[in-house]
Amino acid sequence: QVHVQRHVLTAGGAQQRLDGLDRDGHVGHLLVERLPAREGQQARYDGIDKYVEAGIASARRASSLTQRLLAFSRRQALDQKVSDVSVSIQAVEPLLRTTCGENVALNVHLPDALWRVRTDTHQFESALLNLAINARDAMPDGGSLSLRARNMPLSADELAGTDLAPGDYVEVSVADTGVGMPPEVVSRAFDPFFTTKPIGQGTGLGLSMVYGYIRQSGGYVLIDSREGAGTTVRMRLPRATEDIAPEAATSDAPAETGQRGQRVLVAEDDEVVRMLVVDLLRDRGYVVVEAVDGTQAMAILAQPTHFDILLTDVGLPGPNGRQVADYARERMPAIRVLLMTGYAAQAATDAHFLGHEMALIVKPFDPDALIRKVAGL
Ligand SMILES: Nc1ncnc2c1ncn2[C@@H]1O[C@H](COP(=O)(O)OP(=O)(O)OP(=O)(O)O)[C@@H](O)[C@H]1O
Ligand SMILES: [Mg+2]
Incomplete structure (x- = not known):
């Protein structure tokens, strides 16, 4: 498809712009934006959109794969800001509803005053989406998905087994009423590339992304799950002491x-x-x-x-x-x-x-x- 497109565009003298497409998926966006600006050459570009769109879509997939790997290895660049994650939850709620489909009832519980955390909201939203997709996959016959955020002071005892200091945390949990996981799956669920899904359906990077990102943000993740009894994944992030960033x-x-x-x-x-x-x-x-x-x-x-x-x-x-x-x-x-x-x-x-x-x-x-x-x- 990129070939066809290059051929057509070469005729339009825009070869240079095309060269980046294979290397840098993001230039595809710029291409789309710039093409209509070339007046008088419109006819040449008719019908090309779908090729450009296809190029962008595949570049996006590759980029999301890379970002999930980087997230797991905790080597991604986090754009951390003091933020209110209930705002992010509300922002992705419509997307989560579409993702889950009609057979899954989505419930969102947010407290009136949620403490702030210091995190990358874009990564936070990806994490929620990954968890919601896992939940949906675990409920092929439907069920319910509950998304909850709450303030949570944690003592040293409650944090035993982690390397985190006692103090105030914000917990965001995603609970489903799906098939659940046996203990051997729970113990490997965060491993990169660990998947129980058929070939081509799961890359096994969803939970590893969530894990890496939360650890990099100074928090931790827990899985509560039993076979046949659903799954709850809890992300706990340390409370931020600074004020909310004006940028947010x-x-x-x-x-x-x-x-x-x-x-x-x-x-x-x-x-x-x-x-x-x-x-x-x-x-x-x-x-x-x-x-x-x-x-x-x-x-x-x-x-x-x-x-x-x-x-x-x-x-x-x-x-x-x-x-x-x-x-x-x-x-x-x-x-x-x-x-x-x-x-x-x-x-x-x-x-x-x-x-x-x-x-x-x-x-x-x-x-x-x-x-x-x-x-x-
Ligand atoms: N909510 C859940 N209910 C039941 N099993 C789950 C749930 N979430 C994760 N799992 C199990 O953990 C495995 C790993 O999950 P993970 O999100 O890392 O990868 P994946 O969903 O298989 O693939 P990907 O997210 O990359 O598409 C899943 O294959 C599944 O067996
Ligand atoms: Mg997944």
């Missing part, structure tokens, strides 16, 4: 105004990604300067020209994105920084990698997500 309250509406004319330095070594990100920002009225690696980025920053925003890949050749960001801060203390990363093993191993007031966006990202993130810096 911003709306999803793309900020269009007030950004025009702002100067952005984009440092990205992947030519296709850089070109598309630059095009996207220019379309929205930003003034963009590009750098192909860390050395060039620093040379540009050494000039007297002022920048409002630095958008840099983490894994740059030469000085890495964080070093570029630190240098930019030294030169222009008010500069806003957004780091882009595919996996950021480094960021995860060193929790302080993300410096003060630096935001992170994980590739692949949608154009809208990038624009929102840049506008919200």
